[in-house]
Amino acid sequence: MNEVGIQTLPWPARSPDFNPIEHVWDNLKRCIRARIPVPITTTRELKAAAVEEWHNIPQSDIQDIIDGLPNRLQEVISDREGNTHY
Numbered sequence: 001m002n003e004v005g006i007q008t009l010p011w012p013a014r015s016p017d018f019n020p021i022e023h024v025w026d027n028l029k030r031c032i033r034a035r036i037p038v039p040i041t042t043t044r045e046l047k048a049a050a051v052e053e054w055h056n057i058p059q060s061d062i063q064d065i066i067d068g069l070p071n072r073l074q075e076v077i078s079d080r081e082g083n084t085h086y
Contacts, residue, residue: 018072023065028053 031053032040040046 018069020062020065020069024057024062027061028059031056 029068032046032049034051035049068081
């Protein structure tokens with residue numbers, strides 16, 4: 001129970017993230033950061049870059065992330081509290 005009286009579930013400090021969209025966001029961030037020749041300096045530029053890069057993500061990349069979920073789950077089960085390579 002926290003200080004305002006709301007009961008919460010215990011959550012491990014290193015809980016693995018199985019949400020495939022998180023891996024897609026990571027890929028999107030890397031693509032935006034890799035843009036050249038000039039870095040993004042305004043929110044308008046960032047939005048335009050995000051939309052452009054989002055449309056450039058191959059559907060096969062997204063499918064590969066989704067298809068890899070069973071392997072991520074198995075690695076977490078096998079390693080218990082250890083870190084995975086994901």
